[in-house]
């Protein structure tokens with residue numbers, strides 16, 4: 001991007017109420033068959049329009065065609081039995097009934113490639129596409145086949161690489177992998193998590209990003225955050241290896257969080273998507289609040305590598321609040337662009 005401080009979102013945007021129950025994760029679809037396909041495309045167009053109207057530079061599909069950022073991808077693979085469920089602890093935080101890996105996992109056909117082509121023909125803006133990361137995928141499944149988290153992650157990395165290559169061919173400019181699990185399983189991240197991520201991006205020519213956050217503003221996450229103390233230093237555990245990795249962009253939670261921003265010094269040289277919008281509150285940030293977070297981040301991120309963004313996805317928010325936050329993000333980035341221009 002030639003424009004300084006190009007804005008983007010971490011991923012999801014709220015779905016219209018005619019498509020799915022608003023302000024709910026895993027919300028069931030309200031349409032069926034052909035109407036559902038058309039409805040998802042209409043919602044994608046609307047999500048794009050909302051981003052363009054707010055002046056967001058790097059746009060996405062707002063994840064309008066997915067029920068959930070991990071599950072929907074896995075549903076498209078063979079080897080996972082969604083009828084056979086076991087209760088597991090997700091990210092050491094909450095119990096959930098999850099599907100079981102019963103045989104070798106495989107991607108028989110593309111998952112999001114048609115959706116990406118649809119988005120591509122609607123806009124000339126750079127587009128970013130989010131996929132779940134390998135470690136976050138294995139953490140939402142019960143594995144009765146590989147019986148090794150590392151092996152299963154490696155298989156998913158190979159599958160993600162196939163999908164990513166087709167997304168790149170469809171014209172996606174940035175492919176992002178969502179890895180909230182990187183903030184939890186530090187030993188595994190350093191042992192094989194980052195290696196698996198690098199396997200997922202192998203051979204890609206487009207830019208690649210990893211999104212590591214403290215999650216949606218749902219109760220299990222806000223309760224977990226309360227246990228983390230006054231300084232959140234989780235990023236410190238994984239930044240040194242990420243700094244040395246082939247990933248181009250690191251997308252992080254920064255606004256209203258207890259992450260000490262000086263940790264960003266550990267990834268100096270990487271492009272950083274700085275979360276300047278809190279997705280766990282309905283309060284819409286003022287442009288000056290966004291600008292203040294970006295100004296602080298500029299101490300540790302070079303201006304040409306700073307990408308203002310949101311802390312995480314905005315799917316659980318109302319459309320009114322999400323649109324307000326998109327406007328604030330744009331206006332806040334504009335304040336800093338003007339400041340940099342007069343320096």
Ligand SMILES: [Zn+2]
Nearest residue numbers: 213215312313
């Ligand atoms: Zn997130």
